[in-house]
Amino acid sequence: MGLTPGPRIGLFGGSFDPVHHAHLALARVARDHLGLDRLLWVPVGMAWQKARRLTDAEHRVAMLELAIAGESRFEVSRCELERGGPSYTVETVRELQAAETPAQWLLVIGQDQYxxxxxxxxxxxxxxxxxxxxxxxxxxxxxxxxxxxRHPHRIESLPLPAMTVSSTEVRARAAAGEPLDALVPAAVARYIAQHRLYSNN
Known part of the structure; x- marks a missing residue:
């Protein structure tokens, strides 16, 4: 008998500051289109390519957990938050692959990142x-x-409809005291209001 290829695991990283509807749409498309057994949301610890100071990790994780509650096969991984130092995706992948083999690993990104x-x-x-x-x-x-x-690589294309939601817009609306329900899940909107996140942005 040959070796089984193992589970198909998606990795979806980002600052998620905060998580919003476009993040969820992409994650659901990836899960369903790629036939993933699990999709790991990986909030960044130290975002070496961002100049802006991120909201505390515990708030970002709490909002993520609220957003994905009840979603099958979604999990939050704290590996980058716990590792310390700049959050390099290659180090995250090494760590996760060492802990779970064999498996097929798919990194979910957008066109801008690609x-x-x-x-x-x-x-x-x-x-x-x-x-x-x-x-x-x-x-x-x-x-x-x-x-x-010029570098051979494996790629899967994800059919994502156009969505204009951004974390920047969510933070700006929160700072202005405007409603957020059209941009983020209701539980996330309540959390932002309860903790007065982004009010000084």
């Missing part, structure tokens, strides 16, 4: 370890940047 993937720390090693699951812009196939295009 286009500049060669700026990621350890990106060439990452290509050897995961299949990229890329959500192209509505109606378009994902397009790699010129450097990545």
């Amino acid at each position: 286009a500049r993937f060669d700026t990621w720390h350890g990106w060439e090693e990452l290509l050897q370890r995961v299949t990229l699951a890329v959500a192209g812009r509505a109606g378009e196939l994902p397009a790699p940047g010129p450097v990545l295009a």
